[in-house]
Amino acid sequence: MGLTLTEKILKAHIVDGELIKGTEIGLRIDQTLTQDATGTMAYLEYEAMGVPRVKTELSVAYIDHNTLQNGFENADDHRFIGSVTKKHGIRFSRPGNGICHQVHLERFGIPGKTLIGSDSHTPTGGGIGMLAMGAGGLDVAVAMGGGAYYITCPKVVRVNLTGKLSPWVAAKDVILEVLRRMSVKGGVGKVIEYCGEGVKTLSVPERATITNMGAELGATTSIFPSDEVTREFLTAQGRGEVWTPLAADPDAVYDEELTIDLSQLVPMAACPHSPDNVKTVAEIGSMKIDQVCIGSCTNSSLLDMLKVAYILKGKTVHPDVSLSIAPGSKQVLQMLAQNGALADMIAAGARILESACGPCIGMGQSPNSHGISLRTFNRNFEGRSGTRDGQIYLVSPELAAASALTGVLTDPRTLGEMPDFQLPKTFTVNDNMIELPAPESEMDKVEILRGPNIKPFPQTSPLADSIDVPCSLKVGDNITTDHIMPAGAKILPLRSNIPAISEHCFTVCDPAFPTRAKELGKSIIVGGANYGQGSSREHAALAPLYLGVKAVLVKSFARIHRANLINAGILPLTFANEADYDKIDQGDELELANVRKAIEAGESQLTLRDKTKGIDIPVLCELSGRTKDIVLAGGLLDYTREALK
Numbered sequence: 001m002g003l004t005l006t007e008k009i010l011k012a013h014i015v016d017g018e019l020i021k022g023t024e025i026g027l028r029i030d031q032t033l034t035q036d037a038t039g040t041m042a043y044l045e046y047e048a049m050g051v052p053r054v055k056t057e058l059s060v061a062y063i064d065h066n067t068l069q070n071g072f073e074n075a076d077d078h079r080f081i082g083s084v085t086k087k088h089g090i091r092f093s094r095p096g097n098g099i100c101h102q103v104h105l106e107r108f109g110i111p112g113k114t115l116i117g118s119d120s121h122t123p124t125g126g127g128i129g130m131l132a133m134g135a136g137g138l139d140v141a142v143a144m145g146g147g148a149y150y151i152t153c154p155k156v157v158r159v160n161l162t163g164k165l166s167p168w169v170a171a172k173d174v175i176l177e178v179l180r181r182m183s184v185k186g187g188v189g190k191v192i193e194y195c196g197e198g199v200k201t202l203s204v205p206e207r208a209t210i211t212n213m214g215a216e217l218g219a220t221t222s223i224f225p226s227d228e229v230t231r232e233f234l235t236a237q238g239r240g241e242v243w244t245p246l247a248a249d250p251d252a253v254y255d256e257e258l259t260i261d262l263s264q265l266v267p268m269a270a271c272p273h274s275p276d277n278v279k280t281v282a283e284i285g286s287m288k289i290d291q292v293c294i295g296s297c298t299n300s301s302l303l304d305m306l307k308v309a310y311i312l313k314g315k316t317v318h319p320d321v322s323l324s325i326a327p328g329s330k331q332v333l334q335m336l337a338q339n340g341a342l343a344d345m346i347a348a349g350a351r352i353l354e355s356a357c358g359p360c361i362g363m364g365q366s367p368n369s370h371g372i373s374l375r376t377f378n379r380n381f382e383g384r385s386g387t388r389d390g391q392i393y394l395v396s397p398e399l400a401a402a403s404a405l406t407g408v409l410t411d412p413r414t415l416g417e418m419p420d421f422q423l424p425k426t427f428t429v430n431d432n433m434i435e436l437p438a439p440e441s442e443m444d445k446v447e448i449l450r451g452p453n454i455k456p457f458p459q460t461s462p463l464a465d466s467i468d469v470p471c472s473l474k475v476g477d478n479i480t481t482d483h484i485m486p487a488g489a490k491i492l493p494l495r496s497n498i499p500a501i502s503e504h505c506f507t508v509c510d511p512a513f514p515t516r517a518k519e520l521g522k523s524i525i526v527g528g529a530n531y532g533q534g535s536s537r538e539h540a541a542l543a544p545l546y547l548g549v550k551a552v553l554v555k556s557f558a559r560i561h562r563a564n565l566i567n568a569g570i571l572p573l574t575f576a577n578e579a580d581y582d583k584i585d586q587g588d589e590l591e592l593a594n595v596r597k598a599i600e601a602g603e604s605q606l607t608l609r610d611k612t613k614g615i616d617i618p619v620l621c622e623l624s625g626r627t628k629d630i631v632l633a634g635g636l637l638d639y640t641r642e643a644l645k
């Protein structure tokens with residue numbers, strides 16, 4: 001039986017487990033990337049692991065999210081990342097060099113390689129035939145240290161592309177159609193693999209738009225084959241030598257299939273407030289707009305920008321519309337400047353932004369209240385734009401530019417004949433904003449620049465023989481990661497400072513908790529059902545770790561938070577009988593005698609002694625072989641450190 005392209009790459013990288021769908025497998029990771037919002041912690045974690053030089057083939061740190069540098073914290077984070085990468089063998093893409101995924105595609109992506117990045121849109125690399133996945137900062141740190149990256153062996157969906165896009169219909173419309181059909185939950189546990197005759201009609205940047213926004217399907221990743229089009233793109237980037245042809249076997253078997261006839265697609269938009277709320281432009285009708293933002297890792301390639309410049313050339317942006325454009329990389333911006341397209345944009349009245357994430361991550365350009373904003377981005381969740389009642393529509397660059405001129409939602413097919421836009425045979429290559437690491441022989445001379453906001457990763461220790469500590473906090477059902485570790489403009493800059501960010505831990509529930517936990521030294525938290533729901537924020541486990549929390553005992557956990565607790569070396573316990581939750585009070589002295597021996601022996605049923613009440617409470621601790629070893633070692637960092645010895 002033939003293999004899918006996904007299976008071929010998985011097979012070449014599997015180091016633990018077997019290619020059986022739905023089971024956990026460990027993969028060797030060839031490349032990693034980080035962005036600054038998640039990168040600082042990833043590098044603190046990497047430092048804590050004690051591996052002198054990265055073991056990946058290539059690791060790159062990008063600064064693209066918080067580039068405004070309001071206050072010293074951001075600037076300190078950037079300097080820290082710049083120095084820590086220099087020492088440990090990682091390339092550093094400076095602020096202004098571009099958005100991580102755009103630059104990685106241009107300068108570093110290699111077909112057939114595995115890439116994980118501490119950013120959910122890392123699957124952009126699938127446009128060039130990489131198996132590229134978004135991951136947590138700690139996962140990236142472990143991969144840099146040479147550890148495996150664990151995923152659930154995915155199902156593979158074949159998306160068969162036929163035909164060719166009509167003029168002014170875009171790659172964005174292809175992924176919007178996939179989202180319309182599969183929904184934002186439709187890709188969970190799956191890789192979306194694009195095949196068929198229509199593939200060769202799409203350029204690499206167009207393919208990357210499609211794989212980028214596959215993240216909105218909830219998919220593990222998305223991937224295109226590596227073909228002649230890929231070879232031409234890499235050659236034009238001066239990297240033709242890294243090309244290899246890659247495709248699924250003709251008799252490959254897929255778990256699901258769907259067909260999209262490209263020639264039947266029409267311009268579409270994802271309407272507020274979900275990327276799968278897709279309608280055609282005709283269905284939405286002629287809607288007045290207030291703002292247009294063009295850019296983001298989804299649609300900021302040279303090809304996108306050349307189309308936008310062509311549409312704007314010689315015209316003026318509608319007086320009721322604010323149009324901003326952020327080219328995706330320094331390469332794109334420089335080439336636009338060289339060929340005059342940038343001048344056309346400026347002359348039309350576009351506001352040119354830095355090559356960075358910018359408005360996509362809420363760094364400026366929030367729409368006016370109730371404002372309607374057309375964006376070429378990938379997410380339109382309520383409030384993400386910075387305006388609570390902003391109405392965000394996700395569209396192609398062509399549709400965005402055409403609408404910026406008219407002030408109403410405009411079908412770009414009304415623009416008339418479309419020129420044959422082609423990528424250049426040679427891109428302008430100038431990597432002077434990418435700093436190389438120091439040679440290994442000189443790494444000891446590199447000073448790590450730690451501003452006052454950069455604090456080391458919290459101390460961890462192997463699981464103790466027994467846990468005999470008080471309950472420092474008792475909370476109810478549906479505690480979210482926002483309760484545990486609130487976000488917000490004041491707290492976000494403290495991500496690289498666990499002692500400082502811990503002062504905010506659980507303060508929405510109990511302002512006295514951080515002080516009390518520190519005074520107690522070690523403690524247990526007791527909670528209700530669905531504890532830790534919400535985001536994958538690892539700080540919701542790291543702050544309790546810093547505050548001395550040894551175990552969390554609840555009625556039930558949200559899956560990702562439970563995994564984060566294990567990674568932090570905090571014991572995740574559940575009540576065998578939920579009713580026992582009522583028997584424990586905050587302040588009770590709790591004891592798990594000989595817990596280490598029990599976990600080592602693979603026992604999942606433990607007994608918690610409430611010494612204050614004088615009662616025994618049965619609790620469960622269900623760990624697999626690997627998670628058991630992680631907890632015993634004191635967390636994923638210690639486990640990896642041991643495993644790599």
Ligand code: F3S
Binds near residue numbers: 101
């Ligand atoms: Fe940046 Fe937005 Fe992409 S924050 S990495 S441009 S999704």
